[in-house]
Amino acid sequence: MTSSGPPGTPGSRGVHPAWLPDEAFRPIGSRRTLLCGGGPLAGTVHEEVASACARYGGSVRRRAAGPDEAPEAGADDGAGDGADEGGPYDLVLALTTAGPLPAVTETALAGFRRGPAPGDGPAVGPDIGPVIGTAGGDERIGDEGYVVARHEGVTVVLADSATGLLYGLFHLVRLGEEAFGAARPAEHHRPAARLRMLDHWDNVDVHPVMGQVERGYAGGSIFWRDGALRDDLTRVRAYGRLLAACGVNAVTVNNVNVHATETLLLTDRLRDVAAIADRLRPYGVRVHLSVNFAAPVALGGTATADPLDEDVRAWWAAVTARVYEAIPDFGGYVVKADSEGQPGPHAYGRDHADGANLLAEALAPFGGVVHWRAFVYNHRQDWRDRSTDRARAAYDHFTPLDGRFRDNVILQVKHGPIDFQVREPVSPVIAAMPRTRVAVELQVTQEYTGQQRHVCYLAPMWSEVLGFRPWGPAGPGVAHVVAGDVADGAAGGGLVGVSNVGDDPYWTGHPLAQANLYAFGRLAWAPSSDPAAILDEWIGLTFPAAAGGNDATGGDDGRLREALHEIMDDSCGTYERYTVPLGVGFMVRPGHHYGPDVDGYEYTPWGTYHFADRDGVGVDRTRATGTGFTGQYPPPWSEVYESLARCPDELLLFFHHVPYGHVLHDGTTVIQHIYDTHFAGVEEVERARLRWAELAGLVPDAPHARVRELFAEQLRCAEEWRDQVNAYFLRKSGVPDARGRRIP
Amino acid sequence: MTSSGPPGTPGSRGVHPAWLPDEAFRPIGSRRTLLCGGGPLAGTVHEEVASACARYGGSVRRRAAGPDEAPEAGADDGAGDGADEGGPYDLVLALTTAGPLPAVTETALAGFRRGPAPGDGPAVGPDIGPVIGTAGGDERIGDEGYVVARHEGVTVVLADSATGLLYGLFHLVRLGEEAFGAARPAEHHRPAARLRMLDHWDNVDVHPVMGQVERGYAGGSIFWRDGALRDDLTRVRAYGRLLAACGVNAVTVNNVNVHATETLLLTDRLRDVAAIADRLRPYGVRVHLSVNFAAPVALGGTATADPLDEDVRAWWAAVTARVYEAIPDFGGYVVKADSEGQPGPHAYGRDHADGANLLAEALAPFGGVVHWRAFVYNHRQDWRDRSTDRARAAYDHFTPLDGRFRDNVILQVKHGPIDFQVREPVSPVIAAMPRTRVAVELQVTQEYTGQQRHVCYLAPMWSEVLGFRPWGPAGPGVAHVVAGDVADGAAGGGLVGVSNVGDDPYWTGHPLAQANLYAFGRLAWAPSSDPAAILDEWIGLTFPAAAGGNDATGGDDGRLREALHEIMDDSCGTYERYTVPLGVGFMVRPGHHYGPDVDGYEYTPWGTYHFADRDGVGVDRTRATGTGFTGQYPPPWSEVYESLARCPDELLLFFHHVPYGHVLHDGTTVIQHIYDTHFAGVEEVERARLRWAELAGLVPDAPHARVRELFAEQLRCAEEWRDQVNAYFLRKSGVPDARGRRIP
Incomplete structure (x- = not known):
């Protein structure tokens, strides 16, 4: 049987499977699974497992209620290796509401309060738990949560709701063969945010x-x-x-x-x-x-x-x-x-x-x-x-x-307070x-970050935003x-x-932009x-052949992972370096927002200015002499941003108008920083481009070719950014590059 | 009978009549006309005169050949005052080929060689004569030419071709009552250019x-x-x-x-x-x-x-x-x-x-x-x-x-060598x-000159181009x-x-832009x-009620003419002042080309740059140190443009890159010139706007209101130009306005 996931699996239609290639289901599909639970979403879980078993020789048995009841209508076993239908199982996926469960699942459930799941009720009230925790107290698994454990050679996923069970199934997909390795104590997963x-x-x-x-x-x-x-x-x-x-x-x-x-x-x-x-x-x-x-x-x-x-x-x-x-x-x-x-x-x-x-x-x-x-x-x-x-x-x-x-x-x-620039402070709202x-x-969607023609892995930026503590470290x-x-x-x-999704075969235009969605x-x-860990997950799932499946300990010889981390981990930093300096924002072509135009928005009604003149650049948003925006933050940030000395370099021009000779914390001047980062950013793109070229053969030909073409455009555009921004500031400041590089 | 010119007269359809309102035909339409000549275009002439006579009580008789023959089929007299059908006439419009002509036309024809007109042959060879001349030698009237004269109370228009006769008719329309005043010797009119x-x-x-x-x-x-x-x-x-x-x-x-x-x-x-x-x-x-x-x-x-x-x-x-x-x-x-x-x-x-x-x-x-x-x-x-x-x-x-x-x-x-900028040298080609x-x-069409939202009478610019002598004054x-x-x-x-024409009721969007087409x-x-004389013609034709018809000696109390000359004569100069300085060109918004964007084209592939930096501005096109473009001109211009001292101020930045402190022939510096002209240009727009407001009542309400609205936009846009250009150059040069005016 060729590529044929559950209904909707796009592999057979010329659409890229993204992080769900058939191969990612091999560890599950080659094992014996018992699914305990009824209802449509549990049906989805069954469909996923059965489809994987059909491909990889495992089996799945489903029962909606107690162990002695007949399988639910419509549920059937996958083609398998003839394993005992009644057990033993390698994997049990169970709703806590599904009546008596196999003993091993009861063990895993110890510490959790078994109760009616909230069902499919409306997503109104908060239901926020720890991001991940080892089960301890008498807690509910929660609406979308699940518990995963491995005891005595059986992997168990328990959930109060079928949604949770589905998330638990995909958790196993991410774990790959690891899910069926050493024993693991019950881990309780719940989403941080309900929406x-x-x-x-x-x-x-x-x-x-x-x-x-x-x-x-x-x-x-x-x-x-x-x-x-x-x-x-x-x-x-x-x-x-x-x-x-x-x-x-x-x-x-x-x-x-x-x-x-x-x-x-x-x-x-x-x-x-x-x-x-x-x-x-x-x-x-x-x-x-x-x-x-x-x-x-x-x-x-x-x-x-x-x-x-x-x-x-x-x-x-x-x-x-x-x-x-x-x-x-x-x-x-x-x-x-x-x-x-x-x-x-x-x-x-x-x-x-x-x-x-x-x-x-x-x-x-x-x-x-x-x-x-x-x-x-x-x-x-x-x-x-x-x-x-x-x-x-x-x-x-x-x-x-x-x-x-x-x-x-x-x-x-x-x-951010403006509009999805590559560098903004966190919105004080x-x-x-x-x-x-x-x-x-x-x-x-990469409106201001390369429009899916540039590699720009956004998770590190988002992680910074999510980790920002508006009231200070405590x-x-x-x-x-x-x-x-x-x-x-x-x-x-x-x-x-x-x-960032469209009807493009890769979903996201740039194949590597899938990582942002993920x-x-x-x-x-x-x-x-950790953004790098997420990327690692994504690599394993998306490139199973080269990366040894989604099992990080598997056949991966490490080359693809290493290269993709090199290319992507700091790609957002690279983008920032060759585009807009020090948080000042908006130097893009008006309208479509692709490519540089330093003064493009400078004299427009859009409220997005840099105020560069022959002496300096930046927006004075201090309370002392500027717009007072810094006052919208609670302490300590209201003070940190207000202070020219304490303001983080990367946001300097967002908060302050400074002379080109202003010295940053790393000892370079603002103007030299502009030159240095723009040269560096382009060099980084060039290195990434060459690194990608080396992956020919490790990555399937079609996405490899697509990314190779996009790198040519990214390099061209990065050079355009470098040259326009550097030329603009050289013409304005008159300060030559300390390293004597050519600025047109 | 209400407004009803020949077929196609748009007055009755809510379309502005431009320079051909019914009233412009009153002098002809109230008189007795003999038309001698056959063929379709002579038919157009007959239609025009007959239509005017129907409105204003005159009469027209047409004969295709000799005076004793019956009128051509389809030709008929206009409603009239019952004048003698056989004469006398106030006006004779005659093809020289139309057989025996009335005696008075023969007098007018003296000095011209009567011969077969070139007919409707293809417009290939040159047929260029003097722009205007009093008949003297034994010359042909020429393909599109005509002779106009007034003898013994009869106005005569003679032409070799019906096209010429049609142009002669419109010549009379321009003259208005003057055409029927004092005697005038035979004037020979021929177009300078055949195409x-x-x-x-x-x-x-x-x-x-x-x-x-x-x-x-x-x-x-x-x-x-x-x-x-x-x-x-x-x-x-x-x-x-x-x-x-x-x-x-x-x-x-x-x-x-x-x-x-x-x-x-x-x-x-x-x-x-x-x-x-x-x-x-x-x-x-x-x-x-x-x-x-x-x-x-x-x-x-x-x-x-x-x-x-x-x-x-x-x-x-x-x-x-x-x-x-x-x-x-x-x-x-x-x-x-x-x-x-x-x-x-x-x-x-x-x-x-x-x-x-x-x-x-x-x-x-x-x-x-x-x-x-x-x-x-x-x-x-x-x-x-x-x-x-x-x-x-x-x-x-x-x-x-x-x-x-x-x-x-x-x-x-x-x-010009670039693309219809408001100031360019004449193309050396x-x-x-x-x-x-x-x-x-x-x-x-005013792509770069205000897009028919700004008053910009282009004839002075065109006149300069046409009068330019590439090989010097001789x-x-x-x-x-x-x-x-x-x-x-x-x-x-x-x-x-x-x-510049579209389906707008005024043909040209801005009612005053009709003058450019004319x-x-x-x-x-x-x-x-003379561009001012053309404008005067246009005013008389277009605003006959206020300007006393197209007869400059008529009922015009002079206020409208005077005001329109003030508003329009130097409006192109005004536009130049508040937009792009000293011939450097292209500081418009990319794409639509309306409004300012000083750097809009500076870093683009379009070849339209100003190279402004903190020290100076302009394009070095000299042979000595620049692109060598000056060498494409014959002397003396190759030398004049090459020379920083001799280059005309208005083209200085087209040919030279100069410091902001460079002193122009009038003693001001380049930077001060930029400030001064931009302030002056806006003031001129404001004066023109107020001048127009005073014309309420003299100009029909609808066009008056349309122009009033457009002036509001022109003023807004001119201020935008002034402020953006001045702010740009102040930020770049650091030189304050010598007169201390506010530059944002």
Whole structure:
């Protein structure tokens, strides 16, 4: 039998399997498995195991309840080696609700309180536990959690819910042969954040400027094509499978900029959304919808969209009820309101809390949530006015509203105060809304980080964001805020990523950009994970032939792993070096945002300036002499950023305007740092390119060729960045490179 | 009877009549006219006069041959005051071929050789006479010429051809009541250049980036709409009428960038072109077509487009023959080849002469011409390479080919060496091709001069170009080159303008931009005309109510004329002041080219740089230390431009890179000049805006309101230019404004 995973496995369709190639299932598929548990998601688990067994000769037996009952209808054993149907098993996958379990699983369950699982209830309340822990007290496994152990030659996965069981199965896939090696004590895994969501900026109609996918660099949408739902949604199911395997549990299926056709998804085109939900549901992924705040007017339902108007409230209540009739596990609404031209409550003299609560009220009876984006600023700023600071905007808009949002409103905050630049400080809003559920939004799609033509592994940047401690080293971190794990804080809002996926055969355009999607899910589940370890997981899963399967101790001769770590671990640092220096941001070509244009946004209404002149560069955001943005942070950061001496070098120009001769902590001047990093960044790209070339033969030909071509473009573009930025600052400063290199 | 000119008069359709309002025909329409002459174009003359008489009570009698014959079928008298049908007449319009003429016309004809008119033969050979002259010798009136005189109370217009008679009629319209005042000796008018052409950059299909009209700022195309010929071509005829009234006799109906659908105009969609030709023919305007050099391949006719291939030659011959079957007076082809991505002969190892001659050969049997554009340069230049100079490109490409072009090839040269900037030197190509017919291309559409949102009367700039004497004060000027009026030179190629017309109610978006279209035609006819006098004509014709009709001695109280001269005469100078300093060019936003972006093109492949650094600005194009471009001029200009001391200030930065402290001839430094002119330019716009506001009531409400709104935008944009340019150079130079004004 050739490549043929469960329905939706794309291997046979010319679509790259990403981190779920058939080979990754060999350790499970070649063993004897007992699955205890009923229901549709347990059916997915069964399907996965059976499919693997069909390929690799193992077997699976399923029972929905007690051990003596007949297998559930529809469940059957995989083709196998004729092992005793009643046991013994190498692997037991069991719901704690599945009646009497084999003795070995009972042993593994010791220390856990067996109780009714929360079932498939709405994802409202917080259910945050430790990222990983060895079972000890009398704790529940939890909604999406699982316990994994190995005793007496049997690997056991236990979960309170079938979703947890599914996550446990993919945990074993990641472990590979290790899962069946030495004994291991019970480990309890639970996601840090309950909501781990990908937002698709996909348009239904092809937008005349932004195309099918706004800021998409991987082809068309997997959901939509030329104004309609795609006929074949096979890939949507395969996407759900990939997401479950990295821990994502929610997807928003349309762009936050909601145009005319997309407004109709809420009503006339709701069946399209339901069709997507049907494909994602087997993998525990819920569907959310971006809505137009003015939908009641746009769809002709009411004369106003005023959030305090009774007709408007009734309209949203009725429409939302119909959404839940069609999609009982619908996740909720995502809203970009009063931002970059989108409608919102301000038109009616209402504020963001009024607006968000309107929708929250409609969703509450069904357990849905509103993701209300905090990306609100004046995009018609006068560049002459240095007192207005876009960085301040979200804080200024939203902190006065803290405490006014309903508990099913999640304020979705971009990780930095500006807009997904390769280097920004963490947004002060995250630490400023103790009575509001906050989600942090990351950009998996590489709008400002090379647009999936450049290698840029983003996990280290995200890890820094999640590990940032706004109140200083003794306080909680960003990860705790989004997990709701802060004393006296609100429930967490989770982690949101803007998806980098399209209908490209590799899903992400650049084959190596798959690692960003994978890492997003893994960090959302376990924010304290080491980015290099995540990458290592991804390498093992994605390149099983060369890397010896997903078993790090297996046949891997180490060359591919080593090379990919060299190429990718610090690729985001490399990107930062050859692009925008010292945190100043936005030196990209206006509009498409690819490639350099140092002054491209300097005299525009977008609020993104560097203020370079012949003497110096940077934005003074201090309280003493600048815009006062530093005051939006709690101590110690309010003081650290304010201080020219203490401000971290990499953020120097974000917070301060300094002379070119200003000396950084490493002893180099700002101007020399600019030259040095730009030369270094290009050299690093060139080294990575050559390193990749050496992998011919180790990596399959097709992705190897694709990445090789992309490296040529990355190198060209990096040289363009180096030369433009260096030439710009040389012309402006007049300071020659201390090392005498050629600057054009 | 309400507003109702001849068919095509747009007054009744909500389209502005431009310089042909009904009122302009009152002096003719209220008098008794005899028209002697047959044929379709004389029919147009009759229609014009009869229509005017119907409105204003005069009469017209037409006879095709002798005075005793019956009027030609279809000719009839206008409603009138019952004047004697046999005479006397106030006005005689006569073809010299129309048999015995009234005595008074014979008097006027004295001094002119009566002979067969050249008829409607092809527009190949030169037929250039003096721009205007009092009849003296035994000369022919000439193909498009006319003689106008007034004797014994009768105004007489004589012409050898009906086209000439039509131009003579419009001459009377311009004169207004003056035409019927004091006696005037016979004046002989002939166009300086035989070809006076407008190129439309109109697309048939709406281009995804460039839209229906590339670089069009007046709405959609009057020819095409959404991929097809417009159903209603009434406006095309009205356009032809406006063109005849200012002297234009050729129109290219599609963009020089010939896309897929437009390639088909040559064959499958030829009937569309023929339909346009039918509408323009009554006004003596011929149709030309932009063609795709690769058409034989694109249309599937041949395997190659190699100009030396026999199949290709046969293909063009056959296709061209079919074009002339459909359009017997077809003008010819316009070609942009091997330029900005358009196909051309280079792909086959052939040169531009090979390419142009291929098409010329096909057109020659029918008297057609090829306009071959000289706008050829490397648009993928490396900005780091300062030795490549786009300004040099056309000369370097084409001068080696001088003498190799067939005599029905016209090399169409943009007036400056770069691309229609508000200030450029005259292209050296114009003086460098003595054995080639050269046409000069002007840009009536205001791509770089305010995009018809800014008042920018271009005639003074064009007049400067046409008056420029490449060989010094004693030699001929550009106007003589294009007229073929240079000793030992080739026949002239005429004047070409890129049209500024669209389906906007005012034709040109900005109502005052009509003056540019009008002035283009008038300068093409008579290049030595005074731009202010042309504007005066235009004012009188366009605003007859306020300006006292088109009779400058009439009821005009002078306020409107005076104000419009103040607003428009030096508006191009104003535009230059608030935009790009000292001839350096290209500081516009990339792509759409509207508004400032000082560095927008600085690090791009387009070859348009200013090289500003902290010490100075400008492009060194000297032979001594720069690109050597100055050497492309004959003396004295090769020396004048080379010399920092002698180079005209307004072109200083085009030819030299100078320090900001360089002192101009007027004693100010370059940097202070930049500041001063930018402040002055904005002040001039503000004065013009206020001046226009005062004209409320004098100008009809609708155009007054439109211009008022546009002035608000012009002022906003001018301030943006001032502030960006000044801020840019202040930041770079560090030199404060000597007058202490605020620079942001």
